[in-house]
Amino acid sequence: MKVSSDIEDQFLKDDEILVSKSKLCTIVSQCPSKPAQGDPSQRDEDLSYSWVVTKELRNLVSENYLAIENLSLLTDFLVKNPSVLRDTSLSNRFKGYAYNCLAELLKFLQKHYLLDVLGSSHSEFVELLQDMRRFPFDKEWLDGVEKLALFPGLQVSQNALQNFLDSKHILTQHVEDLKHQLASFEAVLQNITQQEAQILETQAALSDPIGY
Known part of the structure; x- marks a missing residue:
């Protein structure tokens, strides 16, 4: 007994x-996002921002700074999380590098489990985070991703x-x-x-x- x-x-x-x-993809939702608003002006603003993001990313693809296979993933993420890249004055080349790196992290989070990060994929995850920190991404979000993925x-x-x-x-x-x-x-x-x-x-x- x-x-x-x-x-x-x-x-x-x-x-x-x-x-x-x-799946680690739930961590993506921890990124600071735009507050949800129900009024028409906010919806118009959201649509306007979505158009701006889509246009910017397509422009980076056309200039060969952004991999086209990352376009859809980044569009969905950046529309919902506009504050993840803190410095928007970067050159298109540098911004393309940053977004490609972000896409690699997002794809990693979608495909892996927490136990993967603690096991065979640990070094890959740490390397991705180190690369992300070389760009002006939101530090609190990156810290949150690291904390949740490497949950002590x-x-x-x-x-x-x-x-x-x-x-x-x-x-x-x-x-x-x-x-x-x-x-x-x-x-x-x-x-x-x-x-x-x-x-x-x-x-x-x-x-x-x-x-x-």
Whole structure:
């Protein structure tokens, strides 16, 4: 019973291990974005900004500063997150480098899980972040991406998961032992029952008159 209680407590305490199965693309939403407004003037402003972003990116593509395969991804992201690039006075060449780097990070976040960053893809993620920090992107957003992707509590949760699996193994073995003990007890009980029947028969025989 104590083993079972310990395992239940561990499971409830460390259910955040499920975070490891979430795609990193959710981190993208942490970028500072324009506040949602419902009035017509705000919608017109949003449409105007969307047109400006699309035009700028298409211009960078036409000048061969931006890879065309990154156009759609960057358009969607930058329309929703206009503040990610802090310095808009960059030359088109430098801005193209920055946006291509941003696209690589976004694609990485879409394809990988948190456990990937803590494992085989760790160095790739760190390198991408280092490249991003060479450009004037929003520092708070980059810090947020790094913090969420390299969530320090996840390492503890992985250890908790291993402890949970170990406890599960112990409990399984304990259940098997109890099954064997139960089978043994049932055999002993059956033997006692048989002996009890024999004793009752003997007592009954001793109580009968001898007779002829």
